[in-house]
Amino acid sequence: MQPMLVNIFDGSMQYQEELSEMQNDKSVKTLFNIKGEMTWLCYETGTKYSHSTNFARKFLLPFPFSYLAECGFSAVNDLLLKKINELDINKRGDLRIKLTK
Structure with a gap:
């Protein structure tokens, strides 16, 4: 808009x-x-x-929840794909992230 x-x-x-x-x-x-x-x-x-x-x-205003969910998934995707080497997750085991309580 x-x-x-x-x-x-x-x-x-x-x-x-x-x-x-x-x-x-x-x-x-x-x-x-x-x-x-x-x-x-x-x-x-x-x-x-x-x-x-x-x-x-x-x-x-109807779009904030879908926007926030998309931001959350993008952050998880960023962690899993781009920063996996920096975190050295392979030695520590699975990375499990929960977006909601």
Whole structure:
């Protein structure tokens, strides 16, 4: 959900106006370059562009759990494949990692 790449004519009038302002706002561009998709959750963006941020939050918030699970599996994969030599796991036995309690 990159606000700079959205076609402003795809949404309703209420969103078109905010997206047009957002695409020309240098502070939002800078914030987006720093924080990425997390820009939609920032207080500054929420106060300036309330309709667009509320819509984006409704769209993005269902994904945190799958994102966290993916991050966990990526960390385990990184441990098992890339850092196995550094940990010298072969001499210590199996490495068993549990992502949840």
